[in-house]
Amino acid sequence: MRVKLAYGRAGMTVNMPDNRTTIIEPLFMPSIPDEAASVEHALRHPIRSRPLREVISSTDTVAVVFCDITRPMPSSLVLPIVLQHLDHVPREQIVLICATGTHRANTKEELEQMLGADIVCDYRIVCHDGADRSTQTMVGRLDDGTEVWLSSELVKAGKVVLTGFIEPHFFAGFSGGPKMIAPGCAANDTILSLHSAKLIADPKATWGVTDGNPLWEKICQAARFVDVAFNLNVTINKRHQVTNVFAGEMWQSHRIGVEFARKTAMRGVSQAFDVVVTTNAGYPLDMNLYQTVKGMSAAAQIVRPGGVIVVASECSDGIPEHGNFKKLLRQAGSPDALLAMLTQPDFAMQDQWEAQILAQVLKKARVYLKAGFLSDQQIRDSMLTPINSVEDCVNEVLEEMGPNATVGVLPQGPFTIPFIQAREPLAIA
Numbered sequence: 001m002r003v004k005l006a007y008g009r010a011g012m013t014v015n016m017p018d019n020r021t022t023i024i025e026p027l028f029m030p031s032i033p034d035e036a037a038s039v040e041h042a043l044r045h046p047i048r049s050r051p052l053r054e055v056i057s058s059t060d061t062v063a064v065v066f067c068d069i070t071r072p073m074p075s076s077l078v079l080p081i082v083l084q085h086l087d088h089v090p091r092e093q094i095v096l097i098c099a100t101g102t103h104r105a106n107t108k109e110e111l112e113q114m115l116g117a118d119i120v121c122d123y124r125i126v127c128h129d130g131a132d133r134s135t136q137t138m139v140g141r142l143d144d145g146t147e148v149w150l151s152s153e154l155v156k157a158g159k160v161v162l163t164g165f166i167e168p169h170f171f172a173g174f175s176g177g178p179k180m181i182a183p184g185c186a187a188n189d190t191i192l193s194l195h196s197a198k199l200i201a202d203p204k205a206t207w208g209v210t211d212g213n214p215l216w217e218k219i220c221q222a223a224r225f226v227d228v229a230f231n232l233n234v235t236i237n238k239r240h241q242v243t244n245v246f247a248g249e250m251w252q253s254h255r256i257g258v259e260f261a262r263k264t265a266m267r268g269v270s271q272a273f274d275v276v277v278t279t280n281a282g283y284p285l286d287m288n289l290y291q292t293v294k295g296m297s298a299a300a301q302i303v304r305p306g307g308v309i310v311v312a313s314e315c316s317d318g319i320p321e322h323g324n325f326k327k328l329l330r331q332a333g334s335p336d337a338l339l340a341m342l343t344q345p346d347f348a349m350q351d352q353w354e355a356q357i358l359a360q361v362l363k364k365a366r367v368y369l370k371a372g373f374l375s376d377q378q379i380r381d382s383m384l385t386p387i388n389s390v391e392d393c394v395n396e397v398l399e400e401m402g403p404n405a406t407v408g409v410l411p412q413g414p415f416t417i418p419f420i421q422a423r424e425p426l427a428i429a
Helices: 035-044 075-084 108-115 117-122 152-156 188-194 214-223 250-265 289-300 325-332 335-342 352-364 376-381 390-401
Strands: 002-005 012-015 021-023 062-067 094-099 124-127 136-141 147-151 159-165 228-236 242-248 266-269 273-279 303-312 365-370 407-410 417-420
Touching (some): 035 242, 075 108, 075 117, 075 228, 108 117, 136 152, 147 188, 188 214, 242 250, 250 266, 273 289, 289 303, 289 352, 289 407, 289 417, 325 335, 325 352, 335 352
Parallel strands (some): 021 407, 062 094, 094 124, 303 365
16 A cells, blocks of 8 residues: 655655555544634634733733744744734834744744744744753742743743644643743753653653653643743644644643644554554654654554564754754663663753653664665664665565564654553553
């Protein structure tokens, strides 16, 4: 059977064996007939809140938070409408904050692609820098003593408006809502605590789980130091079209959005597969190998121990070169050594959470990677096996495993939360 995989901007079509392949995708939701009108309606008729225009007065200073380039958030649709509802506020009193977390700053060209050239020209935009303490303010401590440092631009604003989208997340359960504050606008040290090795290793720190997820609970605790005036989240389908809009009071609007996303994203299967083919949902999520760990983690939920994961991810932005992910992988050299290093009591380094989950995946299955912008050596240095063809790799592995071996395919990668039917979503062993 021919299967279209989300790969880069164009996608990739592959042939899979008809008699033993199962395609696992989110329940497809068509786009809302009029996306702009739906965003307008949500801003005028929010959940447990007055309309946005009434929440923000003309004398307020306002911080509007938006996703960075690694997220397929339709900000070019949402931001202009949000700003129209703030047109009674002088533009010099508004700052737009790009919630980069530990990611690199977005370029002017990327911002124009994401927001539109007019917004980039007309509004002050700040890309959060988690490494620059001079741009951050300490707002309090978590129960465990962790200092919560957030963007000073966020903290000093009279009113904070969050925009984002809700998707399954591999250790926070779901994205959106409070994640736009922390890690989105948090200092690297704060993020390290929120993503500690102990929390990442917790069985409930996984796809689709928020209740009882200790990592999610710490994110929420950090976010409560900010009085969010208004929240707007959307859900999207595999074409990156808006399927629903949730706006208003942050906690309630996000909770309702999560339940909607859960019903469409969670897909059960009857048993684990010998081989799982996955992606990282195409551009922009498959811009680099760091992000691609999410697609591997999704596949690991339904691959049998000792099985094979085959990944198609373009990685147009490399591993990437910024951050410590590349350094961590090369420094360790093996999954066991990496986990031993990361779980040392005094060890803490940016990006360790992504490296830890990759190591956990590699402890469960062999991982092969098709990445058009990475060299074979870069892939090997990342403890993965490079391949030129997804089809050829699958065929070779199936020949090795025998005629009864099964294949599961996640064409949209982490947009699907796969799980073994009648059980909780599997945590990686």
